[in-house]
Amino acid sequence: MYICGIHTDAGKSHLGVALCKAFGFSYFKLIQAGKERDADIIKKYSSNTKIYDDGMFLYTPASPHFAMKNDEIYYSMDDIKVPNDNNLIIELAGxxxxxxxxxxTMLDFMKKNKKDVILASRYYLGSINHTILTIKALQENGLNIVCVVMIGEIIPSTDEFIKEYTNVNLAHLxxxxENNIEEKIKKFKKEIEKYLH
Structure with missing residues (x-):
């Protein structure tokens, strides 16, 4: 299953921690650009999670097409191999x-390697637009959206508009x-588990 976001810093790794900790998923980062690895966040908060090596590691914290040139690491999309694990979360980049x-693009990889998708979104001015555009692009390319996870303090009017306009499932995280993770993830698990079965 893919975790994708409506943009960079939408909360994909935060969501990855919650899914791995709540449901025992394994974790794989498709492309890591920058030395601060998202896998380290998973390891910090969900120490029992099986974490695979990054599909591609780039040193420059930038868009992969730029980072690969800057680092002089040349590859193509098809060079990235996803681990053979039926219980795997694949976190995309950006x-x-x-x-x-x-x-x-990430979408091209998803189209070629079809799996269900959980979309990470959050609340800010413009997020309705970014969320709906991403939902429509995923749907138009034949990808099944399990749910959209809205991250942060709930804004009901945002949720209502997205749900009414797109008819997708919504959950909250x-x-x-470190002090409240058990409580927050227990609440998240109760809300999202109905969409995962």
Whole structure:
């Protein structure tokens, strides 16, 4: 299953922690650009999670198509191999149109390697637009959206508009830290588990 976001810093890794900790998923980062690895966040908060090596590691914290040139690491989308694990969360990089190499985007990879999708979104001015655009692009390309996870303090009017306009499932994940993670993830699990079965 893919975790994708409406943009960079939408909360994909935060969501990855919650899914791995609540349901025992394994974790795989498709492309890591920058030395601060998202896998380390998973390891910090969900120490029992099986974490695979990144599909591609780039040193430059930038769009992969730029980072690969800057780092002089040349690859194509098809060089990235997903682990053979039926209980796997695959966290993408950036938004769905983030370049994966010089010719393809994250969406192109998803279209070629079809799996269900959980979309990470959050609340800010403009997020309704970004969320609906991403939902429509995923649907138009034949990808099944399990649900959209809205991250942060709930704004009911935002939820209502997205749900009414797109007819997708919505769940919520509050921000957590080391002190309240068990409580927040228990609440999240109760809300999202009906969409995962």
């Amino acid at each position: 938004g769905i149109y983030c370049p994966i190499d010089e010719n393809n 509050e921000y957590f830290n």
